[in-house]
Structure formats: structure tokens, C-alpha cells
Amino acid sequence: MAYRLTVLMFLLFVADPAAADDRHEWLDPAWWSEGQLPVPPNHKVTSTTETLITDEADIPIFIARPETEGEFPGVLFVHGRRGVDPLIEGHVQRLAARGFVVYAPDLYVGRFVEAMPIEHDYALEADLNDVLDHVLATGTHSGDRVCVYSHTRGGYKSLKLAVTLDRQSDALACYVSYYPHMQDPNAPEPMQVYRYAGEADRLTLPALIFVGEHEQYQRKRGIDMAVGSMQGRGLPVQLVTYPGVGRGFDFREPPVRTFADDLATRDALMRATAFMNRQLRAGH
Template sequence: MGVTVARATNPAPTWKAVLMSEIRTEAVPLVDGSDLRLTVAEPDGPARGGIVVLHEARGVTDTVRRLVEGIAGDGWLVVAPHLYHRDGADELDGDRAEVDDHVARLDGEQVMADTDTAFGWLAEHEVSADRMGVVGFDLGGSVAMLVAARRTLGAAVTVAGGGISEPLGPLPTLVSAAPELTCPWLGIYGDRDDADELDGLLTAARESEVATDLVTYPGRGHRFDDDPGTAEDAWQRMLNWFDSHLR
């Protein structure tokens, strides 16, 4: 069975427009002397579980903050670590060269330590590991799969994650990590120049013998969320994945 092709035909508000819960930023001191900033949102009632949101290559943008709010509005306790905190950056507004430079300076072990801190924050708020999920977008989508291959948690979602067969900055390729997945994983992608690359990613993920799925949207580019119907379909698939596996 190959990649699922999704066709969203009923336009709805994009997931970028979902605003439901207030957010705040906390700072957690790390052993290396730096402070990890966490963008946090809580649900109105008891939390169903916890979700770590990993940001795109430009950092914790307004889009990321809205996603944090929207996921919390669905009943989850949400935390987004600022992975560029050692550079003193939250959001990058420069050109692509500046963004690529920040990605290249990331250290894989430090990124894992930062995500561990975010999961630890959830644990301190009484969320058990089987009720923790991770979702990432763009750069964060790649990190989300790597986290799901190295840590034990309940579910993971990768949205438009790069570095599938060629390394993204210092990070290992996704096809090399996919067979080691420890939890159910969902991939969500727009059109790619090499469709066979996604088939290869799904094949590698299925070697892990955990639940896996990969959805693509034909006729949509890498950032497919500018189309309301496609964005709403992807949003619901992400929420349904967490709802099905974080129990």
C-alpha cells in the first residue's frame, strides 16, 4: 500500500487562523548555562494529554503560535521549544541565507536535549509518556520524526519535513531514522519534485512495525496551508491521529 493521496474539496478556515487559547512564554534553565524558552498554551478544561510543537525553519513565527493555540483549543496541553535560543533568536525575518545559516548551526544532540526538556515540562504537569505527542512543521517536521525514532512517546506527526534522503543541516536523513520509529507516525506533504522519495520514506517507516501513514495533496506545493480546504483537511488528520493514539 502506497502513499495516501488526499483531495480536500470543502473550503474551511485554515489551521493558521485557529485562535482558541491564550499563550505565554516560560524560560527553563539548562545545564549548559542557557535558558530554553518555551511557548505554552493550556486547554480550558482538563488536558487530554500533551503535544510538543516543533517550529519551522524561521523559528517561532505567528503561524507557529497560532498552531499552539489551536491545538490547545482541541484540549491538549501544548509546549513549543525555541530551538534557536542559543543564538538568542526566536523568529528569523532575514533572507533564506540567514535561515539556512541558523539551521546549519543547530547541533543534533542539543536539539534532542531541548525537546527532552519540553517533554519533561509536560511530565511535570502530570502528562504520562503514552499521552505525549510531537508534531513539527518544515524543519520541525524533520526533527519530529527523529525524536519519534529516539524517544518513547505516544504519537508523532511530520508536516512537510525535509531532509528525507539528503541531510538537512546537521540532522540525519529521515529514511535512515524511519525504521527506528517507536510510536505511530503520520506524514503530511504537499507536492514534491521526487514522488518516489515519499514512497521510500513510507516504506522505511513501515519497517518499524508501528502504525504509519503518509498523506500527500496533489496540486499543492511544499507550503500547502495557503489553500483553505487543504489546510483544514490536514489539520483534521493531525488531530485525528493524536486522538486515535494518545489514550
């Protein structure tokens, strides 16, 4: 346990993972050699909610952005089975505090879907596409592309948005996801355990995926297989696995939240911030 905690402590203080030694990507040379701790961006956050009305649904969009004047890049946050509840709004606000305008549509409310559904409604992907068009046309972020950022089942919807609806060609700059469901939720059990969604092999966006070592077996297996295949095809994907951490580390609250959850969450936010800023600045 002490070893795992030490690893997580190092992970937390990575200022720029791209600059780390390839053999020890968690090690920040400036911290280790010079004692310099990174200072991440910190902004006070303001939030509001607007509603996108389409022919099919009325979709509320929770929007969080820095109070600071100036331009900030955009992020499309895609929720999982919880929908957008107060715990998820907290994650959205923590991300906005890093210097992003974050758009978090509640796709379930738009379709009168109860939270925590078992089956997946494929209409949600079309709704997400409508939200993306709306964000690009009316959003207050800088640039003409956004990064798509998700967790759990939102990872599958984001994958379909990027690949099946081909928004990786004209609207998205990168793909970030926490323990994504890398399979069609309606697929039969053997497909859930032994296969992954074929769309992953066609995702050309730079991708950053986070997962806990103790993630549910059938979920982690799919993530590991998908990332292994993507890397084998030369696709730009990176997987970060946090030791001693399980599912939901990005939003679990006390008393079930652990110190390891908090370290992993902070590190993931720092890594995602650096990653998305690089991709959005690159003009993808």
C-alpha cells in the first residue's frame, strides 16, 4: 500500500506528462531534480443552464466557465448513466476552474430517460450531435473546435459522436474519457467481456483515457483491449492506470471517498488540462 501511495503522490505532481521520461512517465524532472512544484491554473467559476430545443428533445445544458475575463477553449462534457446531477456538476466546475468553458448537456432529461438506465437509447447520440452544433454556433469559448470529455457510458456516446457521426473530421480536437464503456451497452454479455466497440479502431483523434486498477473486470478488460489495439494500429492514444483506485474516483464523495481517489482525480485533471490545451492550441 505504501508503494501505491508513493506512486500516486508522484502522479499528482506531473506538470507536463509529455516532458517526462518515456520509461517513467509519472516522474516530473523539474520536481525531482529542482524541487519545483507545478502550479496549475485556478479560476473562480460561474455557471448557468440553457436549453437547446430541437424537433426531438428539449436538452438542458449546464455550462461552467471561469469568471476571469478573457478567452478560454471549449470542452463538451458527456455524462454517463447518472446524467448530470450535483456530483457530476462538481466535476464540470472543477474542470472549468482549470481554464475551460465546459458544456454538459443532460441527454436523459431531453428524452425523459430515468437516471441509471440499463439499456442505451441510440437517439442520444443524435441529440449529442445537435448539442455539438449548437455549442460551435453559439458558445462563448475560443476556437472552432472543442475536446470531447466523458466518463463511463459517456465514453461510448463520445466514441460514436467522433467516429460514426464523423465529428472528428470537422468539430472535435481530442477525446478524453474516464473509465469509458468501450462497447455498445446493448450488446450481449460475451461482447461486453471479450470484445470492444469497433469504432475505437477508427478513432483518429488524440485520446487520453483514465482508469483505476480496480475498475470492474468487464469494463477494464474492454478498455485494455481497445487501447492495445489502437496503439497497435499507431493511433494516438494514451492510457493512464491509477494503482489502488476503483470506479468513480472522479466524483465519489465522503465518506466513501479515499485519499487515493483524491490524488487520482487531481492528477487526471492536471493531465487532461495539459493534454487538451496542447490539442486545442495545435488547431486540430
